Amino acid sequence: MAAYISRLHHISLHVSNVDKFASDLVSRFKFVLFAARLGERTRQLAFRKGSAVFVVNERPNPGPGGLNEDLRVISDRPAAHTQRIHAGKPHQDGGLRCLYDVSPYYPVDTACNVCFEVEDVERSFKALHHLGCDFLVPPTTIRDHRGLLTYSVVQSIVGNVCHTLIDRSKYEGGFLPGFDVIGKDYSLQEEEEEEEEGEGACPVTHFDHITYACPRKTTHQVMRWYERLFGFQRFFIDSNEDVDEGYVLNQEGIGLRLTAMEYWKCSRAGLTLPSAHKKEADCKFVIAESLPEQGRNQVDTFLEQHRGPGIQHIGLYTKDIVSTAQTMAEAGVRFFSPPPAYYTEVGKQQEIQEAGHNPQMLAQHGILLDTDLHRDPSAQTGCGENTRYLLQVFTKPLFTEDTFFLELIERRGASGFGEGNIRALWRSVQAYMENEEKAALKTVKSAQP
Numbered sequence: 315m316a317a318y319i320s321r322l323h324h325i326s327l328h329v330s331n332v333d334k335f336a337s338d339l340v341s342r343f344k345f346v347l348f349a350a351r352l353g354e355r356t357r358q359l360a361f362r363k364g365s366a367v368f369v370v371n372e373r374p375n376p377g378p379g380g381l382n383e384d385l386r387v388i389s390d391r392p393a394a395h396t397q398r399i400h401a402g403k404p405h406q407d408g409g410l411r412c413l414y415d416v417s418p419y420y421p422v423d424t425a426c427n428v429c430f431e432v433e434d435v436e437r438s439f440k441a442l443h444h445l446g447c448d449f450l451v452p453p454t455t456i457r458d459h460r461g462l463l464t465y466s467v468v469q470s471i472v473g474n475v476c477h478t479l480i481d482r483s484k485y486e487g488g489f490l491p492g493f494d495v496i497g498k499d500y501s502l503q504e505e506e507e508e509e510e511e512g513e514g515a516c517p518v519t520h521f522d523h524i525t526y527a528c529p530r531k532t533t534h535q536v537m538r539w540y541e542r543l544f545g546f547q548r549f550f551i552d553s554n555e556d557v558d559e560g561y562v563l564n565q566e567g568i569g570l571r572l573t574a575m576e577y578w579k580c581s582r583a584g585l586t587l588p589s590a591h592k593k594e595a596d597c598k599f600v601i602a603e604s605l606p607e608q609g610r611n612q613v614d615t616f617l618e619q620h621r622g623p624g625i626q627h628i629g630l631y632t633k634d635i636v637s638t639a640q641t642m643a644e645a646g647v648r649f650f651s652p653p654p655a656y657y658t659e660v661g662k663q664q665e666i667q668e669a670g671h672n673p674q675m676l677a678q679h680g681i682l683l684d685t686d687l688h689r690d691p692s693a694q695t696g697c698g699e700n701t702r703y704l705l706q707v708f709t710k711p712l713f714t715e716d717t718f719f720l721e722l723i724e725r726r727g728a729s730g731f732g733e734g735n736i737r738a739l740w741r742s743v744q745a746y747m748e749n750e751e752k753a754a755l756k757t758v759k760s761a762q763p
């Protein structure tokens with residue numbers, strides 16, 4: 315039996331410069347710092363925008379003692395007002411350093427934990443353990459004055475990605491025990507918050523999808539792992555997509571295999587979990603694999619610079635991509651722009667206008683538009699109201715390495731991923747990578763005597 319997920323709770327990142335990253339999330343991406351856990355040697359900060367929550371953890375620097383430095387901090391005590399009870403043998407890190415996560419030494423900044431709410435952590439642990447899963451933290455209960463919460467951390471099959479499983483049904487606080495909620499307590503403000511979500515210039519409401527960069531020929535294994543252990547189901551990106559091959563783009567210099575999946579929806583089976591959020595949309599998981607024919611590319615670059623598979627990007631759903639991109643760009647977010655010809659290609663201007671957008675505005679921010687022609691034949695008539703489309707824009711990498719980035723996505727009836735957008739993204743990233751390589755070569759040459 316698999317462990318069924320009721321919702322995605324948060325995504326955590328491990329970065330070496332927490333101050334810089336936190337300041338970018340707030341001032342540029344307009345997230346709000348709403349909870350913090352300040353330990354003796356580590357900081358964990360939680361940021362939210364709608365129901366999209368990032369927990370930013372301080373990544374330990376290896377220091378002169380290398381890995382041992384990380385092991386020395388095992389003696390860290392959890393904050394005085396929280397109490398921890400291990401239901402099993404603790405992992406060597408035991409999560410002491412990082413609550414609701416583990417902090418193994420990782421050589422680069424990384425987004426690596428997708429935390430899910432489940433109904434029963436102990437039962438999920440037993441089921442997953444029985445199916446051969448590796449657990450980094452066994453079921454562990456944390457209490458504070460607002461109640462208690464049980465969690466466990468499981469290693470995934472994708473590189474350094476872990477999943478923290480939590481059951482917050484017995485917790486009434488605003489976030490997680492051990493964290494101090496800053497400002498208003500969101501658990502008490504739900505209605506007000508829902509009203510607020512649609513307002514403002516940056517109406518990001520939730521995580522739309524998480525894209526993994528994986529080595530060649532591993533997609534099937536990854537899919538099977540999530541299907542078997544968490545009851546994920548295949549999501550077909552395109553109606554012509556081959557069941558085994560996935561969605562393959564292998565023309566004009568692009569070599570990409572995409573396969574998507576989503577977690578089991580209780581609503582489909584006519585069931586509702588008590589903890590499941592009423593109106594919340596689900597987050598899809600996309601597996602990206604490069605194809606050998608087309609040379610060096612963004613997936614291989616990720617694998618190399620991230621030193622292994624992992625989360626390549628996260629799509630943030632927004633109700634208004636133009637105002638969100640504009641606000642973020644003014645605040646200093648750097649977006650990829652497709653070649654200018656993208657907006658003047660035959661039919662593109664008309665496609666954009668028919669969707670009710672201004673081609674200049676989209677061009678100004680690098681926003682891509684894809685009409686969902688494959689899924690809805692009526693869209694081919696070009697009659698505005700039936701046209702389902704999708705708008706996307708991709709940020710430049712957020713860390714020092716060319717690894718993790720964010721995406722803004724606005725869906726107008728289109729639930730997949732646009733082929734035209736993927737091509738345009740691929741090209742703009744290729745051009746960026748080539749420029750970076752040229753710049754690096756120049757630096758090397760000028761440094762030579």
Ligand SMILES: O=C(O)C(=O)Cc1ccc(O)cc1
Binds near residue numbers: 600629706721735739
């Ligand atoms: O289109 C999207 O948003 C995707 O998530 C698909 C995708 C995945 C990996 C890439 O390197 C480029 C595009």
Ligand SMILES: [Fe+2]
Binds near residue numbers: 523525627628629721
């Ligand atoms: Fe994406």
